[in-house]
Amino acid sequence: MAKRQLFRFEDWEKEKLADGEFIAASAELEPGYQVARLRILRGLTQTQLAEMVGTRQPSIARLENGTSHPSLSFLQRIAEAMGAKIEVRLVPESK
Numbered sequence: 001m002a003k004r005q006l007f008r009f010e011d012w013e014k015e016k017l018a019d020g021e022f023i024a025a026s027a028e029l030e031p032g033y034q035v036a037r038l039r040i041l042r043g044l045t046q047t048q049l050a051e052m053v054g055t056r057q058p059s060i061a062r063l064e065n066g067t068s069h070p071s072l073s074f075l076q077r078i079a080e081a082m083g084a085k086i087e088v089r090l091v092p093e094s095k
Contacts, residue, residue, distance in 0.1 A: 009040050031075060036064040038082050052081035
């Protein structure tokens with residue numbers, strides 16, 4: 001059996017943040033990316049987070065992969081479950 005190599009999330013993130021395509025894709029998935037990042041840092045599975053929030057794992061998966069547009073109240077429940085806060089910013093478009 002091959003030995004699995006473990007790596008730190010921070011190392012994976014550093015590598016990905018140097019990839020332009022990843023940056024563009026993550027911008028589109030911002031809430032999902034942030035939820036996945038914090039979930040992984042907290043050592044939680046999607047199923048565990050779903051149970052903490054009172055939803056099902058597919059709801060967390062859809063949020064993380066960007067196929068759903070979460071309500072602010074759903075994001076608030078997720079933030080509370082993980083001991084986080086939500087910050088909303090309005091940024092002017094470049095001209």
